[in-house]
Amino acid sequence: MYLINLQAEPKKGTEYYEKVAGAFVSVYIDYADAEGAIHLAKYYTEEEGWKVDNVDDEFFEIEDEKELDKENREFYDEAKEYGYTMVFNCYESDEEE
Known part of the structure; x- marks a missing residue:
């Protein structure tokens, strides 16, 4: 199991376009x-309507689910069941409109 972190922005015409500037996305694969996990993380993010701007150079290999806290263990379990899960932490632009 891998945890890939990336940064993305919503594509035009999607639910979050013009609502948020972007998101930090954590993808459990x-x-x-x-x-292969990095390629899949990018693919799934794009399929959700986001343009990937950056993939963190550092990724995490999760060898033992017991090392995770309760919240992250839920994401781990979901990824085990479905192959992947995604967590979007959206942010707004720093610029004033």
Whole structure:
């Protein structure tokens, strides 16, 4: 299991376009290797209507679910069941309108 963190912005015509400037996205991927997990994280994010701006160079390999706190264990369990899960932490623009 891998935890890939990336930064994205909503694509035009999507639910969050013009509502938020972007999001930090945490993608839990149940996949065999890191490179494939990164590609899948980008793919799933784009499929949700977000343009990936940046993928963190650092990713996390989760070898033992017991090392996770309760909230993150729920994401882990969901990724085990469905193959992946995503957490979007949206933010607004710093610029005043």
